[in-house]
Amino acid sequence: MTMSEEVAGGQEANPAQDKQDIMMQLRLFIEGAKSDKLGSLRVSQIALNLLRNLPSARDAVFEYYAGMLERMVENYNPENPETNATPEEEEIISEVQEALSGYIERNPSSWAPMVSKWSLDTLGKLTQQFGSKMIPKGKADKSGKSSLHERVSCWLGCVASRFLIQISAECLSKQMDDDSKGCIASLLDTSVTHAPYFEWVVAHLGSCFPSIIINRILSLGLMEYSGLSGGKFKRDPESLINLQKVPKLNSVLNILSHLGRNHQNVLQESMHNLFLSSISDDSNSASQSATVPYLLQLAAESSPMARALLSGLVDIVTPQVLVRLETLSPNWNQLYFTKENSLLEIVTNILVSTDSDIPEILLLLLEKGGEGTTPKGEGGKDSDTSKACRMIFNNVLAVLFQQVHGHARHRTDGIPALQSIHANISVFLDLLLSRNQFLRSSSVQLLALVALYKGRSFSIQVLRYLFYNCNTDTELLVVADFLPRVEIFHFNCIPDVISQCLRSRDTKIEIFLSNLLKVVSAENSGKSDIRSSFLTGLRSQQPLLIERLLEPKLAYNVLALVRLSGLNTKLRIPTLHRICHCLVQLYFTTLVNLTMEASLRNKILHLVEVTMSELCDQRFGSQILLRFILEASINSDFSVHLGSKKDANQPPNSIGFGGGDKKTDTAKLFRENLKFGSMPVQPLGSTTVFHSGIIGGGKVPPSRDGDTPAVIGCEETAMELRDHISGLLLRLCRACGNEEEGYKKLALQLVEMVSPDIMYNGIPWPEEEFIKVTMERDLEISRTIENNPILWTLLELLARHKPALSYCSVLVRGVMSVCISHWQSVAASRLLNYPQQIEMTKRVITLMGVGQFIPGHLALVAQVIHILDPAQLNCILVDIWNYMRGNVPGPSSYSICHSTGQVYRNFGTYSDFKPYCDRLRMVMLANLEKVADLFKLYFVESAKKEVLNGQPIPDPTQHINGTS
Template identity: 30%
Template sequence: MISHSTVIRNVPQQDLLSELRFFIRGATKKEKCNPLDLTKSALTLLKCLPASRVAIFEYFCKVFENASLNYIEGIETEIKTGKLPPISEADELVISEIHVVLITLITENATAWAPTISTWSLELLGEISTKYSGRAHISSSLNETLQLWMACRATRTLVDINTKCLSSLIHSDTESCISALLDTSVKHSPNFDWVVAHVGSCFPNTVITRVLSCGLKDFCQNKSYDQGRNSPKLKSVVGILGHLAGSHVQDIRKAILEMFTWSLRETFEDTDASRLQKKATVPYILQLVYLSSTLLSSICTDTKNTLTVEIIGRLYHFIDDWCKYFGTPEALEELITTLILRCEKGGIQIINLLLKCILVTKLRGNEQLKSDIIEKAKEILQNVLQETDESVRHSNPVNIMSSFSKEVHEINNMLLDPNVIVSETAGQLVVFLGHINPATLIKSITYLIQNATTSDQLALLLKVLTNELIDKTSPPYSEKGGHFSVVLEQILSRNIEKFFTSNEENADLSQMWKNLLTLLKWEKSGQVTLLNSHIISRAVQANLTNLTSLFASEVLHMHIIADILDSIEIPIPNDSYSPPIQVILNLTQSTVNYFFACCKDDGTSRKIRGFRKVCRMLKRLCTYSKVAKVLALRELLERALFRSDNILFEANNNEHDDASEKMLLKQNKKINKTIPLTKHSSVFNGGIIGTGKRKSVASDELFTDIAANTYQLINAIKACCALPEDNKYTDMSLDSMTLLSLLLVQFVSPDVMYNGLPWPEEEFSKVTMERDLFIRRMFTNTPLLWELLSFVAVYRPAICYCSVLIRALTATLIHQWKSMGEQSKDDDSENYRMLMDTTVKVIDVMALGQLLPPPLSSIRDVIPFLKCYEIVAILRECVWAYMRDHIPSPALFGCDSNGIHWRDPILARPPEIYTNSLRIIMQRNIKSLGHMYAQMFINVPKHE
């Protein structure tokens, strides 16, 4: 304060009295004065006569109000006429004079002048803002109101004066200025909000901190819960912070958290007032965030780093002290639940905090404290979930749902938590989100099916999928077979896209395949009630096109995908589900691919299980669809005989030899242009001059399981040809075996000429020699053909359709035996052994298929003892002649009551003309063939 002695020393009393009289006459309008002179007189009195301050400031109020009125009227005139009237120079000069003097006073002695001037300027701003709030469109948005008033010289000067007051006290005491700001805000809100916004933007940290502090002091004085909740100053604090939150939300959050941290620190310097404030801090913050969603969002953003179970344990001791601010513990609990439900950010962090409280194992304090916290956390969590459930059911989701929708990744991680309460809570949240947005449900179920490793996690997946809140009829999910069907569709389509674009194996789906197979097994067992609707198998069926396509290209997961496809048992005749033709074709092709992959597999037990799955799937496919049967047989035969897979069955791939033959043909053409080489010319290349005999090319890989692979291939073919229902005596379909025979002929015979069943004269073989040699080479290089021919021979009369192959083999044998010359059975050459072995195989096939009746069917036991020319005679005069005169037709076979086709060996015994040569030759060699001669010609059963 300025002392009287100072006034008297600086200004003569007579002059000061004259100034006072002049001011009174001018201010009371008893005489007309110049406004500028009157203002200068008032400023002189303000500096020199403290007792006149109230009157001076009252006069200044009229000056500023009059200038503001002139500004408002000018704006209104401009709105009406479109022309802005000239600004009053007198108002500008007077206000400028007041501004300069007040700023000088604040600068020279801020402690004395700043609180007084700040309070006056704020109150005047509040009155002006309220008085003219309805004029000149001032009732628009806060930003527009701020711009409008800051364009007014009077209000802009008042704001600048107040800003100077705050800046001058920034490092000492701003309490009085902030308190005045709060009081004015309470009194004149919302018209005063633009002032608060401007002051706060100039001193955000100071204003935020001081406003919070002033509000806390006022909050501590409240005597009851209602008084605190309805406190005008509390609402003013909320309003001010709300205005500042737009640009300074981080500052607000920081200030609130610092206040909270301060309240947790207990020091010896604490006074009774500070202890009271610390105890009231949490209720105060709760009331603030209850009144402002913006403040609530700001402090909930990082709950996990703000609140811990240990801090909650410390706060739990203050609940009794908090009750006076909330009335009852139940009211506090209800408020906390309400605040949690209102959170638009950090909702999952709060849920996790409650779960940590429920699962707490260690806590400072006694066991009773831990038990109380656990029970209270359970209660709050249950209330939150119940309220959320109710809001979702009534299509009015609470704010926290918005938070959950942004934190799906965290919720998904919770689904895999080993603690049941955590995973089930996450499951409930997924259900809530899925009810509102099914796409979120799809995302979570996808995450769960790909990462679940326990039965409990898979059970949770089923609980979520089948929950009553999930709308099973909503399109497009209902049209695609359900939500799980869409999950599979997305996983499979993404994986197929990755495979065909990047050509990489996707090992990340290993767990997904295991989980899908487990779910199918659960469904098939019938012991899981939630799967009675067959949601898993229906989802798989809806995605069979993608699944079967992926099965064809997958290598890492082929066995488990085969388990899945085998488990769903499709297609089933007369079943309600009819798979599309594309699925049938994909599955057939994929199963064949899987068969050959199993042949290459190293694991014995896994390999055998794979073959069994192949047979089951092929049988279902081929009995269901003839197209599938044709495709399966064609693919099995073609790959096993001609493609790179044929080395699995001991095939001899002479790719280099073929190249050599082509080169030799070209060389011959170059050497002699007159060589009559036609389009179909053959080159018998036994070697290249200068390089010796042509060498056989060894396979790059040696497969030790050739016999096993061949056995399994025959089983696979049997599955393709099987009857729909097992027959007691035969399990093969005659039509299927016929198809197999025709396919063999189609693949092995190089053309369609002379492929009929009849055998011509033996001399005619000269015409078909090239083709017969080709067929013979096929059988030599592909031993599998003998196994296939023998298999067909077992199921008569299908072998009849392979007549052209047997005929070609027989013709080449006759030619080769004849070319052996004087070599006899004693010759131990490799050629002789191979020729004898081939001859025995041909006779065996004909005997097995009952194309040769007894005693011709026993020739295979005779020829090893004969000379070459004798073998030629038997093949030509017995075998060829008989086959020429007895066409190998299915009509030769009768069908008994059991469905078995066969020829009665007694009734079909050939006339002597076809056995005489055999008889005579055996008689010549009676010493070695006597026992067989008696069996074949003497001890013959007689028919009745």
């Protein structure tokens, strides 16, 4: 084998080419290299031939190509892509790359080291010579530097540098398996020689072989770092090794930072493996002792490296690892972190400067730190590890506090640690309710900082969680710990918390109300240290709170909160309307629920009534409440519990709270009339009622056994419930301030509810013949009162508080007209054949007597009705009607007795109304043996002694067993 073949690494020479041809090509190459007159492409082809066949000329050939590449880089402008290589230069580069790639592929052991050395040396010189121009416009900082990632992009845009880096990668790929450590060391040495410009080369090559490059660079950097531990060389004011002032370590830092952006998983695995290997052995070699400080300083200087170090760190930090770290930490403080707390500060800075797995790491610190604060009786043991974890966490809190509260000009655009915690908040929310004091207080401080960083919505989120999940008074104290930390910045957040909780449909609303009641009670008693007022916030959200009254499980707590907070003095009409509706609904729901615990039932009823009494002070409050109570008593499903019977003439499903179904009936009648092309010629009632049925509703169905009465429970229970309702209405009338005005409102509401028309609703009584005009309305009034016993109770109540009944004159008149019409139509029949009509007649006469519509003489009819026949009764009722027509019982007809304070009506002497009593007196005289005592009292004694004006005539109703 010739010398040429040996140097060529076994490549066969061309037999046809002799030494004379090679020498001629060498002369042409030398002449062409000095001048470009022969053409670069031809010179390049000659150079490639010499590169293969004349080993002694290879240095000259590589030098020629280096010069050509230098001119290409010199002419390249990163801001103008058109300044790149010419077509001829691109063709030359293509031929050279193809030839060198072939040589390396066929004989890598000979060609790869040689070409690699040339390409890297050339890159080193070019990067150092032209590194300052490879900065993209607008990307440099104030010092004129740019990031490594941006420099890589600029260099790869140039054809020459791209060719060199590609051929270097091919060479390295062939050397990795044999001597990866040596080639990486050579690469890093070259980087140090041409630092910092050459770093982009190593960074890009590392992207081609990330696993090997990252591992080797980390190892080489560790060797360099461990060699600096003994002295004070290159240390910063914090007594730490200044990586940026150590060329090799600075290159390691920059290269790994660049690779970490695109190969974080590889960097993470490499750093974790290096970390675990350093603590797996008990020996304290220099490199093992330096590993953790080395990794910490890299992470402190580089965000990508900090992210890689912290990602998944919790998974590998086992109890055994913590024990080993506790053993090694004194050595670190002695060699690498000589200043007090420097290790603590560098760990803190890493944690607050990145967002990678920070919640998991802080949670680990809390758990390990909390182990030392657990009482000894519960297995607590305060180890050095627990103390260290608490110190780290508290220091993190201190740094975060400074960042959150620092002046705006000192704050960055964001705080990565707090941003990460906000995205993983659920874990720390659970710690707020921990039994461990350290975990609880630390979580409060941390979440308070997150709240100040993220804003008031986060504060509301934390408070909502606490109110929904606190089950004990101790846990509820966390609210008093958290709120003062944020309320000065997020003022008025309490109403928002209450509003959001009340609007939500969370199943824990019962716990929220219970906790809110505790907090409000403490504030009301003056025992609360919270600056924000829950009472004020609750009062502003009263409409939402009242809505929760309709949920039985929440009713008591809601009422208690309303009582503590007090009602707003000025409520808008829609709000007042809704509050009254909810209160009435709750009152009736509780009243008819006889299965509820008696004590709770009474408490709820009492609180509702007290709240209603306060609402009576509001404008229109009493009218709305009275209206709703009457609606519920008459037109809702609650009425059957009060003894009401479903009207046979009423269409099915026509009873509902609020009276909305009457409108439905009216609309139905309206549509029925349209079918026949006819419309009412005058305003009528809600329905046009005849004895045979209802227009639009068909005939009245035949009554069946079991249809009536539609009463739930026994009559005694119904009477008891009616007494509750009447008593409530009585007290609400008194709560209006003016008792007489309250009874007037109740009377007018009754008229509006019972009387279907607004015409002829005045106090005066018309002629008897006018009964024919109002018969339809009077039948409806009579039927409604008969089917709803609560109406009799309320009318008798109003009769005892004169002159309130006079406003219900239309109702009394309607029942009276129906009685007259009935007894007139059955004049030839027996009285006892109509027990219901007898009872109604007695009740209306008694009512008129108690209310002093008529004198006591005429009121005797209720007691002597058994001696009358239908014809006689009809005539006497007509006499009463005529008396009422001439003696209208208006409010001005009543006076007040100065001695007793009672309201009465002065009917005058017997002679003033004697004509209206003659028929009754004659009938009683004919049946004197049956009614002698009453006849003597009212007709004999009164004839002997006239009653003076201003003194009431004896009231026969005192002897009547009436109910109120």
